[in-house]
Amino acid sequence: MIWIPPYKGWAAPLSSSAVVPSVVQFAGMRLKLTRGARKRMQAKVNQLIQAKKFFNQVVERTHLFFPIIEKILAKEGIPDDFKFLALHESMLVGDVVSSTNDVGFWQIHPVTALDLKLPIGYPVDERMHLLQSTKAAARLLKGHYAYFNSWLGAMLAYNRGRAGVVKLGIKQYYTAKVVWLDHTTDHYIIAVLATKLAFEKVAGKQKHPLWQLHIYDQGHHGHKLQDLAAYFNIERKLLSEHNKWLKAAVVPYHTKCALVVPISHTHLLRHAAFTPPKQRIDLKKVVSPLALPQQATACTSINYDPRSSNIFPTIVPCHELRNPRFIKANGKLAIIAQKGDTVATLAQLANLTVNRFLTVNDINKTDQPVPGMVYYYSEKGNKGGAHYHVVEIGESVWHVAQRYGIKLKMLLEKNRMREPEFLKVGQIVWLRFIRPRTIPIAYK
Template sequence: MKKNNTIRLTLLAFAFLIFGEAFGQVPQVPSEMRFADLTIKINEQARREIQADVDALYRNASYFQVKAERVNLYLPIVERELRAAGVPTDFKYLAIQESSLIADAVSTSNAVGFWQFKQGTAEEVSLRVDSQVDERKNIVASSQGAARYLKKHNAQFNNWMCALVSYQMGLGGAKAYFGTQYNGKKVVEVDRNFHWYFKKFLAHMVAFEAPTVMLASNSGFLEEVQVQGPTTLKALAPRLGVTEAHLKEYNKWSLRGNVPDDRPYSILYIKQGAQKSVPAIASSTQTQASETTYSPPARYTSSPPANPYPKITGNTQNSTQPNQIKANDLNAIKAAQNTRQENLAQEVGLKEGKFRRINDLGKNEKVQAGQFYYTEPKRSKAEAETHVVKPGETLWSISQMYGIKLSALKAKNRIREDRDLKAGMILNLQDFRPRNEPIPMVPANEYRRIVAGEETSPPSKSMTPKTEATQNPSTPSTSTTERNANRVIHTVVQGETLFRLSQLYGVSVDDIKKWNNLSDNNIRIGQKITILKP
């Protein structure tokens, strides 16, 4: 027995050493750091103090792993919203400091959510907080609010460090504390007497931009769709291929499981799989982007704003009444409210089973307000030749959009499950795709125009791409790059980072920064980046 105990203890010790190697290599605080557009110089006393905070964050390996998994899950969205608002993406570490990225975190002062807003402040930055919705618990909306708050305060200081401290002290408190000594300054010297909140932030920045964070193993990634209510998480769950409980877990902002109709709301859910080529978290030294997460979200409706389908004709003022409108030249009706299938079927004079078969509905699916439903059989092909898949769309929503039978849509494209859909895919709506021919992808520049609403109809066959960019949307197309013998001029698109460009062209991040005189890793959409050929 004593021998067995010795073996057991030896194995436990070995496991601890292996685990410690992965998660216990505590990153060290340097004497000089870059934050936003600032150079931060840290004296030795302050450096030791910040290092103690970093050590504390790494002390419990299992707790650190749990937090790192949340970081990998949420930070790509946080970074996207900060970049879109023109706020340095380094502020993403502030969300970790504030809430550990726990949606319903509540502080002792009754600050709530990912960015820890009190109700008054939340309303100042246009977040909805009432008995139905608390957008402080929505990672997209709250990150937009935090960006607005930080940008407004930075306008007073012209110094992002002061803006960060004002997040804790308020604008008046920060002005009283700093005065004007840092206004416009690009170098900040940190000593032991410097404000504790900024030193705590630097500790989080050092801890969570470290490569060890990459070791967190997520089983999926966050997918975002925008939903215009009125509807419920329960009704959305089967469309998104998840459970109602799953949607409630990742959408705690919906306090009663409802999605209001005043505007579109971001719905998040875990999509299974992994981004094999791109790590989910971005650091200030190697900034990565999740392709799926960064896709522009589409409203969850049967009629995307850039697409004229379904074509609605007839007495559209009475579209919720039977025998008034046609959708794609088929008799149809617009549901006036959420209800059961049998109710709408009875209203249009059909047996429930026939209504369900015509609209390819599951037996227990509810009729959704605002959705168009057919009252005569859909066709085996659509008027349009092809459709470009947008984020949040399903095979069912596409079949309803064009009045094509769901079985026909699946058969023409040799695709059976919604999980096989990818944003940017070009689906056939008329002809069958040849066996063993992969579904092509629209080039990145064309896809952006379609999602942004510049493309008014689906691409025709003549537009179907045949190039290498078709098979890999991340490959730069000639429409986004200008080439000559010695260099490439690349135009930055949404979701691209210096790290992504370095992988794309086989050069280092430091080289790109040097060639373009960049002082930090922040780049913006539309920016021209020079790449010299290696």
């Protein structure tokens, strides 16, 4: 939970909208408050609303983040009121870290993140990702609700864990639609309900004065954040602020995280629909049919379905080895390069000679490891796990070979290349079979 600074100035009289009522609605439940419960809740509401500058800053964040959180909660079957739980936990500061090492919008602990299968190391910490953390919190809340048959019990378990709720012995919450809260009610319930009462009439009710968030879920993998910022015509710093989940300069191929892009309202009016970068020749110039070679339209009999390529490389932890950096990419022992890695250090980790490491990965001694890229420790295969790949921005033949774990010479052979050639964005690369001579190079 984020710390709220105490208000040291003059306290304005509370408006009627800030007075705690005797009955509070939450997640379809009627929560009746005794005098003691109302007094405790009122003190918390006062603390939230009296620091006017802080209050207004939080409200602005709700205008930006609540629309996305609300959609995810609705899709996951979580009552809309739980958006105020996220507000209470972090005040919607995506990279906040608590004294107990809870992180992100929903303040998820490292142990809980492991249970939820959320990556939290380098180069990605999904606890700081608006979408991934909200989906994970929804899974956790649904599990607690299934156990207690109570959204109030689920809320409390989010903070105390199931064992902690059971220990409290509050069976009156289970299955109940009407619950009395009194002076002994757990402080976490009081705090979350106070957050709702303080903010609900203004939170998320207007457009953010500057930005609207655009969720960009394709075409960003393997690209530098600064290039993506140039593509969207925004400052790199602004893009970084909304993507604190990314710890590297390059978006890794294996991450499921979408890019969260703040776009000004005037820019949205000019660009109502965005075209994925993989359909562009460069970052600022859209591919038109006239820009493609004539033979691109000649091949219409084959259905080049690129959807399966989105899952590559397939990344799973390598539990057989003690080093947590080792993974299995496309079923082969591998590692994801980090900033500062060298060919020598990567080779040494797996007790390989430098020459062997260079050979396996089809690179030279002068090549520097690319942060976020997969590097293999065992020989790559002769074909890919998908039939075709659609070239994205910045991809070379070598990038495609690493992504699918294919030997570079085999990938060249399948695409009738004698040596690595420049790939155009949208070009179809064959991965499993050799492209017949009668079928020209095609573009998606």
